[in-house]
Structure formats: structure tokens, C-alpha cells
Amino acid sequence: MIVLAYQFDWRVVTDRWPQFVAGAWVDLWVAVVGFALACAIGLVNALLRTSGMRALSVPSFLYVQVMRGVPLYVMLVWIYFGVANITGITFTSFQAIIITLALTGSGYTTEIFRAGLSAIDRGQMEAARSIGLSRARTYGHVVLPQAFRIVVPPLGNTFVGLLKGATIMSVIAVPDMVFLANELNVTLFTPFEVFAAVAGILVVLVLFFSALVYMLERRLRIA
């Protein structure tokens, strides 16, 4: 049955615009923190993976498969309800979503760093070693700076993915913009306006960061 009786009332959104911005800010900073952790884990994991030692590279490989194969939503409730239940460690909902994004994201960042590291010609490493640089300094001064140019664009795309994924956080009651929209919908019954606002904000954020990644990609391209 189709009833065209819906009364649009955009004041629901415009009157509360600061709250929507504050909610979007929560999505953004949670995604940024999760992404930063994902990069740190990913870099370490990629170094293990490319170490050439099976005892290190096999667990690292399995880690990537698991992190990329488990849905974000499942990971979130696993950490927030499951792990909390067996260990007695109760994460705050903020911690739970940040850990989830870091773990899921690290599955992707590991692969990106691995590809970046293995794209550097072995000769570079050998040359640096033969002029007397230590292993650590070879990585720090020669390999990583070159790999950095290669990994930045795909890492940017991973960040955009995590930003989108972060919007699931309202299911564990983190007060982000989706949480706000859900609350307004329940109390005022204005589903179209509030969810359109959330969708609009997310599109703007994602397109902004995608454009940034695109520009970085062009700038870092090795001519």
C-alpha cells in the first residue's frame, strides 16, 4: 500500500546541525585513530612477513587472512561482547570500535606495506648494506622512504574504507552521527531527513578524502 502522506521537515536537521557535525566528528576521529593503529600493526606485520623466516611469515600470513575475512560487524561484537565476556576486560564502546578498525584495517595495511617493501629493488638493500649501513639504517634511510611513495595512495583508500566502516559504531551505542539520526528517528519519526543528512555528510567526507588521495597519488607518482 502506498500512502503519500510523508511531511518533509528539514528543520529536524537544520536546527540540530551542530549535533550532526559533532557526530560526524566522532566518526572521523575514531577512524583516524583506528587507521593510525592499523598502519603501525601493518608495518610491523609486513616486516615479519618479508623477513624470510617461516616462523614469522606464516603467522603473519594467517593473521592477514583472518582479519580480512571476518566482517567488521562480527569483529566488533566479538571484541565488545565476546572477548569482554571471557577475559573480564570490559572495553568502553569507543575502545571496542577503535580496536576493531585497527585489527580489520591492519589486514589491509599489512598487504599494502608488503607490496611496497617488495617493490623496492633488492639491489638498493644490497648497495646500502655494502657501503656499511646497518640493517635498521638501511630500512630507515633507504628502503622505507622509497616504499612510502608506493604505499601512500592505497593506504589512503584503506582510510576511506575504515571511515565508512566506522559508521557501524552506533550498534554498540557510540554516540556518532548515525546514533544521533537513529535517536531522532525514534523520537520524532523523521527517518528520511535524518538518514539523508547522515548519508550526505558521509558522501562529502568520503569524496573529500578520496580526492585528497587522488591528488597525493599524482604528486607521489615516480616519473
Place this chain on the structure above:
Amino acid sequence: MTALLLAYSYDWSVIPRSAAFLERGLLVTIRIALLSVAFSLVLGLVVALIRMVPGPIGLIGFLYIQVFRALSLYVYILFIYFGIAAAIGLNLDPIPAGVVSLTLLNSAYMAEIYRSAIQAIDPGQREAARSLGLGGIGTFVTVVFPQAWRIALPSLVNQFTDIIKDSSVVALIGVPDLMYQTIERVSFYHRPFEFYTTVAGIYLVMVVIVAQLASRLERRLQRHLA
């Protein structure tokens, strides 16, 4: 703290006792994922073709891809199931709402996969077909697309893994999928760790199988191309 740690006794027997529920949910998940992948394969190709038309029509395809990729599945589902449904007075069922959401999101990704595959085909192929007297459509259907399909297929299959994973979110609007059944069983037995670990494992197995299929296809198709 240690006391709490030791206090937990696992009870995995709740899993086999819930097997019938999980199986029912798994079938719903598979059905939704297959429907969504089928629709997005078709819609993605249409969008890719629109995108490659020069001028304002191509711009529509471009905007579709940019905007429809930019939303998360959760926001899609809320907007479509609650927002659009209320605005047009339509009583949408959760399953169609989930399938539509998954299709819109993934068709945008697939459009880009199709486009890069079609652009990877040497223009000489098209020119040769045209100069043999094939029409524009005939050239695309018999010459360009069969080759582009081979390039695109592994990535398209990989996209299927994202559909399977994302589909878990449809549980939030009450689709009785694998995740929904799991959440129900969790509240029945109060065993979140056992259930969520199991369901994570089930999703992981599905994703690994599909990803394996993709890499096998890739090797096989490359052999034919070489």
C-alpha cells in the same frame, strides 16, 4: 582480574545445539549474497557502459560511481529501509531492502572493475572488428566484452567476498541471516564468545573459499590469454 579470567568456563556445546538455527541463517546469507552479486554484476556493467559514453551521459555514470561507493552498507540500509520507505509510503521488507543496498554499493565498485577491464583491451581489436564490418554493438558483444570479461572476472569474484562480509549488517534490520540468528542465540544462551567466534569462523571460511576461487580463475584465465 585473574579471578575473572579463570572464572570463565567455556561451553562450546551450545554451538551444535544451535546448528539448525545457524544453518537456516547461513542459507539466508548465501541467498542474499548470491542475489546481490547477480544484480550488481548486471547493473555494474550497465553503469560502466554509461560511464564510458563521452559527454553529460558519461558524467551521470561517473557521479553514480563516486556517490554510490561513498556510503557504508549500514547507512544505505538505514536510509533505504527507514528513510526512503517512509518518504514514499512504501512498506519495504527487510530482505529486498538489504539486497537493494548491497546491489547499489557493489554495482558502483563493479562498474569500475568492468571499465578498467574494457579499457585494457587494445583499441586495435575494436578497429579491426569495425573494419571487418561489425557494428558497434556486434564489436562489443563478440570481440571486446569476451576479452574484458576474462580480465574482470577475478576482481569481480573478489568483490563477492565483500558482499558476503557486508551482508552481515542486514541483520540489523531484522533479516534472519547468519548474523541475526547468531545474535538471537547469544541472547538465549548468554555465550557471546562461543557464538561470535563460530560465526566469525563461518564467514572466514566462506570468504577464503571465494577468494581461492578468484585466484584459481585468475591463473586459469591468464594461461589462456598468454
